Amino acid sequence: xxxxxxxxxxxxxxxxxxxxxxxxxxxxxxxxxxxxxxxxxxxxxxxxxxxxxxxxxxxxxxxxxxxxxxxxxxxxxxxxxxxxxxxxxxxxxxxxxxxxxxxxxxxxxxxxxxxxxxxxxxxxxxxxxxxxx
Numbered sequence: 001x002x003x004x005x006x007x008x009x010x011x012x013x014x015x016x017x018x019x020x021x022x023x024x025x026x027x028x029x030x031x032x033x034x035x036x037x038x039x040x041x042x043x044x045x046x047x048x049x050x051x052x053x054x055x056x057x058x059x060x061x062x063x064x065x066x067x068x069x070x071x072x073x074x075x076x077x078x079x080x081x082x083x084x085x086x087x088x089x090x091x092x093x094x095x096x097x098x099x100x101x102x103x104x105x106x107x108x109x110x111x112x113x114x115x116x117x118x119x120x121x122x123x124x125x126x127x128x129x130x131x132x133x
Contacts, residue, residue, distance in 0.1 A: 019047035026051070036090065037124060040069065048092050055090040058127060060120045062086055062102055067095035072117050075107060082106055083116065085123045103127055 026034055034055040061071035062084040075083040084104040091097035103123050108115050
């Protein structure tokens with residue numbers, strides 16, 4: 001996989017160009033809502049401004065706990081008994097936008113990542129469908 005850090009180009013320029021093209025593609029389709037689920041990329045400030053209050057993220061934790069990547073493992077490692085799913089508006093931060101809804105999910109006694117991830121994924125799908133319907 002090609003990584004921008006290896007190219008010598010500033011990452012913000014690459015993200016800005018990527019996000020401008022993505023924003024154009026979304027607007028060509030006249031989308032009312034941008035749903036990020038598993039996107040795992042920071043969006044440029046220009047993209048966030050362009051789609052303010054129209055871009056939402058589905059995050060596999062009860063924010064503000066466990067923001068960023070690998071939230072399921074963060075919760076397991078922390079010893080949490082409950083994790084969950086948060087749907088929130090996208091802002092310039094990392095999983096820091098206003099929360100729209102949350103659903104708690106007990107972490108199974110086995111503390112198994114795959115089992116926890118499976119339940120979170122099913123709940124995430126239901127939550128994002130509910131918001132975009």
